[in-house]
Amino acid sequence: PAAGYDAHQILSPREVKTLPVMVVEVDEKSLAALGRWPWPRTLLAQLVDKINRHQPAVIGIDVFMPEPDPMDPGRLSKRGEAKAAGYGDNLAATPSHDAVLARSLAATRTVLPIAGTPASTGMSMRVPPFAVHQGDTSAESHSQAMGKLMRFGGATTSIDEINRAASGWGLISVDATGGTVRRVPLTATIGGTMVPAFAVEMLRVAMGAPSLRLVVAGTSVSGIAIGDRFIATEPDGGVRIHFSPRHAGRFVSAVDVMEDRVDPQSFRGQMVLVGVNGVSLGDYNNTPLGIAMPGSEIQAQLLENLLEGSALIRPSWAPALEAAVFVLLGGLLVWV
Numbered sequence: 001p002a003a004g005y006d007a008h009q010i011l012s013p014r015e016v017k018t019l020p021v022m023v024v025e026v027d028e029k030s031l032a033a034l035g036r037w038p039w040p041r042t043l044l045a046q047l048v049d050k051i052n053r054h055q056p057a058v059i060g061i062d063v064f065m066p067e068p069d070p071m072d073p074g075r076l077s078k079r080g081e082a083k084a085a086g087y088g089d090n091l092a093a094t095p096s097h098d099a100v101l102a103r104s105l106a107a108t109r110t111v112l113p114i115a116g117t118p119a120s121t122g123m124s125m126r127v128p129p130f131a132v133h134q135g136d137t138s139a140e141s142h143s144q145a146m147g148k149l150m151r152f153g154g155a156t157t158s159i160d161e162i163n164r165a166a167s168g169w170g171l172i173s174v175d176a177t178g179g180t181v182r183r184v185p186l187t188a189t190i191g192g193t194m195v196p197a198f199a200v201e202m203l204r205v206a207m208g209a210p211s212l213r214l215v216v217a218g219t220s221v222s223g224i225a226i227g228d229r230f231i232a233t234e235p236d237g238g239v240r241i242h243f244s245p246r247h248a249g250r251f252v253s254a255v256d257v258m259e260d261r262v263d264p265q266s267f268r269g270q271m272v273l274v275g276v277n278g279v280s281l282g283d284y285n286n287t288p289l290g291i292a293m294p295g296s297e298i299q300a301q302l303l304e305n306l307l308e309g310s311a312l313i314r315p316s317w318a319p320a321l322e323a324a325v326f327v328l329l330g331g332l333l334v335w336v
Contacts, residue, residue: 002177002178002180002182005182005240005288005312006180006182006288008312009242009243009287009289010288010289013242013243013244013245013289014242014243014244014301014304014305014310015244016244016247016304018308019249019250019304020270020271020303020304020307021250021270021271021272021273021300021303021304022056022250022251022252022266022267022271022272023251023252023272023273023275023277023297023300024047024051024253024254024257024272024273024274024275025251025252025253025254025275025276025277025294025296026275026276026277026278027253027254027277028278029253030253030255030278031278034254034255037278037281038070040069040071040097041065041069041071041072041097041098041100041101041162042097044101044274045097045100045101045103045104046104047254047257047258047274048061048104048105048108048274049104049107050257050258050260051108051257051267051274052104052107052108053264054265054266054267055267055268056108056268056270056272057109057206057269057271058110058111058168058202058205058206058271059109059110059111059273059274060110060111060113060170060198060202060272060273060274060299061105061110061111061112061113061166061274062172062273062275062276062295062296062299063276064113064115064157064158065098065101065158065159065162066156066157066158066159067159068098068159069097069101071097072096072097072098073096073097098159098161099161101165102161102162105162105165105166106165109167110165110166110167110205111166111167111168111169111170111198111202111205112157112158112162112163112166112168112169112170113157113158113169113170113171113172113198114127114155114156114169114171114172114190114195114198115155115156115157115172115173116150116154116155116171116173116188116195117154117155117156118152118153118154119154120153120154120191121155121156123154123155123156123157124157124160124163125155125169125190125193125195126157126163126164126166126169127169127193127194127195127196128169128196128201128212129210129211129212130187130194130195130196130212130214131211131212131213131214132146132194132213132214133213133215133216133225134216135216135217141216141219142216144219145216145217145219145220145221145235146189146216148220148221148236148237149187149188149189149194149221149236149237150173150175150185150188150189150236151188151189151190152173152188152191153190153191154190154191155190155191155195157169167205168201168204168205170195170196170197170198170199170200170201170202171187171188171197171198172197172299173185173188174298175238176286179286180286180287180288181241181285181286181293182240182241182288183238183239183241184197184199184238184241184298184302185236186200186223186224186231186237186238186239187200187214187221187224187237188237194214196212196224197302198299199299199302199303200212200224200306202271202303203229203303203306204226204227206271207227207229208227209226209227212224212225212226213225213226214237215230220235221237231311232313233313239302239311239312239313240311240312241301241302241305241311241312242305242310242311242312243288243293243301245289245291246293246297250300251277251297252266254274271303273296273299273300275294275295275296275297275299276294277296277297283295283296285298
């Protein structure tokens with residue numbers, strides 16, 4: 001099935017018709033101009049403020065901040081490095097970098113990432129309200145359907161000071177079977193709690209929907225409802241991304257945003273993803289097109305799929321057809 005799926009992608013990649021998602025990338029040019037990663041969170045806050053000034057629909061920050069900012073003046077003072085960093089003597093009046101970023105996040109509609117882990121991490125996790133609509137499904141069937149969702153024992157998130165300032169939280173973990181990203185779970189469970197995918201949560205926040213609904217039919221998941229929008233999934237709650245080749249119009253460099261070299265209209269009403277795409281930082285994944293893509297680009301393509309309804313879903317009759325083709329080809333080989 002994977003080989004057939006990859007062949008379909010290579011022969012018929014998705015055609016980019018519109019660009020509803022902009023990726024603000026922390027690329028090599030940005031790192032050279034603004035300093036090595038990780039940046040002080042005050043700088044990340046400035047970037048969020050610059051984007052928010054152009055009235056985007058939502059901003060997804062594809063960056064984890066599981067510890068307090070190591071460049072915070074309070075932490076530097078304990079190591080005797082504050083003066084060398086240019087903070088002077090009055091540290092008590094200097095707000096923490098994490099507090100500055102939290103204020104910027106709270107001032108706009110932002111979504112932060114969650115990563116699933118095999119075992120519990122002890123980190124607190126915030127998720128949106130997520131109900132299950134099961135119709136006439138029996139309790140046993142409902143349990144079987146829920147058992148098909150991808151499951152994690154714990155989660156990695158950002159520190160709570162930053163996390164609680166966001167408007168939404170979504171899972172960025174993907175199914176990278178064989179080292180290639182083909183499928184993405186639109187929902188999963190972490191320690192028994194349902195969590196939406198990062199792209200799904202960006203849609204919810206952009207639409208202003210208060211909650212999500214998982215639609216179950218029989219022993220399988222049918223899809224996810226966000227307000228009046230329904231997104232069909234495979235029985236385990238996943239979808240297959242229909243990839244397009246890299247499109248330059250999807251990206252803008254973070255340093256160009258910081259230095260006001262970007263058309264304000266390119267952000268207005270758009271979904272904006274902030275991601276670290278510097279080649280030296282290694283956040284790249286293989287795709288069926290044979291092209292390695294950073295995680296933020298994969299999230300952007302998933303969002304485009306969900307908005308266009310172009311995600312690929314393996315039909316229920318596919319296994320029978322694949323088995324029949326296998327038997328037919330095997331018989332032909334024996335005959336030859």
